[in-house]
Amino acid sequence: MANHVDDGDGTDYTQITYRVADRIATITLNRPEARNGYTVTMADELTDALTRADHDHDVRVVVLTANGRDFCVGADLSQGGFDFDADTGPDAAWQEPAGRVSRRMFASNKPIIAALHGAAIGGGITITLAADYRLAATDARFGFVFVRRGIYPEGASAWFLPRLVGMGRALDWMVSGRVFGADEALAAGLVHSVHEPDALLDSAYTLAAELVSTTAPVSVAVTRQLLYRMSAVDSPIPVHALNSRLIGSVPNNPDAVEGVLSFLQKRPPNFTLRVPDDLPDFLPWVRKDDA
Template sequence: MDTSTPTAEHTYSAITYAVDERIATITLNRPHARNGYTLAMADELDLALERADRDEDVRAVVLTGAGDHFCVGADLSGGGFDVNEEGSDADTWQEPAGRCSKRIFAMNKPVIAAMRGAAVGAGLTITLACDFRLGSNDSRFGLVFVRRGIFPEGGSAWYLPRLVGTTKALDWMITGRVFGADEALSSGLLTSVHPSDEVLEAAYELARDLRDNTAPVSVAVIRQMLNQLSGEPSPFVAHDVDSRLIAGLPTNADAVEGVMSFLEKRPPAFANTVEKDVPAWLPWLADNAAGQTAPGEHV
């Protein structure tokens, strides 16, 4: 378990952060408010996700909620939407759900959302950039913005059609209706559905499999290949990236280890690290180094 002394960077009021056996758990921690989403929670999620991503010892992240609900959306207990931050510039201000989804989009680590009960509004949109979304039998989902006279956030108008198709995205967003786990699973929103008391353990089981059997550099590169290249108008850019990556296999220590562990029928021990071994020539990294937009900058 991560027992580092809290600092200003590591002190949280709306979430908790823990690392155990190379798996980071980030928990929305306002169960008295059914984990209603706040500006403080948004900022703390951004910090915690970055912390996990920079920690080479962390191999996977589980995002969950304390209590019976994952997150019921924006905390409306103040009678409105908390968007006025002191000193903020209206032209550069970033809405709170997007701060989380944007961070997840740009990460090198896989992120697994484990959701019980309600995941509505921001409580759903912050998970759309996750690699896996696990729900429970009692899960209820909703993109209820039209029923509050507001607009979708978290980059959900970009993520949702990619996950479930335009027809289903229009259905959920234009009606704002609430739907259950079975519909979410059959539509492709969820990876799997579990009994309520088993969904978190299912997320950890998946995280342990990723930790024990996958190469961190391969995971980092592949999740960004999917995020960055799947929207290209043709497969040619992806093929160019594929070709250069595959051409480097003879000098790739992880590739050698992957083959040898398979032949020797033993668990792999991948030595490459994200910080040192992700190829700097990858187009999204090269653009960023050249001063272009970072991954997810306009989500």
């Protein structure tokens, strides 16, 4: 791919960095001195950065990575714990920190690639379950260790994980809380591929560059949400009804014309529709609370 040159210094956050180059937004966990321990501040900065990428017309793909030897070792309660008074408890609108990120990832219109190395434990793995791809280094270690700490799975992981690896494997990992390696994660489908540590990020960028150069942004956004939001309905009938509206809109879709022409002319496509501006207005999940 092209040289990855940053367009900003990423200093507008305190616990992550955010940079855009080659139409790829790189979001980096940046607390290496604390092994990227997860905090409320990190959760809110990640949520903001994902929203920023989703609304930036120049961004087509997000790569989520981390500085230091570990991706994220889970919650760092030494940074002050939760953002509510422990004596009175949270109000009804409060959202736990891992779920703030997984909810935003779920609603994203841009594909997200997580590059995982070292420890990805607790919140360090649950925040990535809504990503489209998880790439792992050979040294990666994973663990849904909540029961070994006397707490509970978060980040909506009890919804995401069985859909990725099946209920049996999800029960094993979550009920035992054991830590496991990259090979087991790959065999179960938790990660898509495994790479040597020094090749991990390059592999993520190669995949991101392929998505940028070969796929249509609106088509990707719609397809991603179709898979997430329609897979659990109780019959194919509502899916077919929505498919019919989508396919019925193809004659007036310039990206569909460009996709066919570029194939016939054996050239790279130049898709012009943009996300989120040009999403079909009849999609049932396009709501203000997903922004």
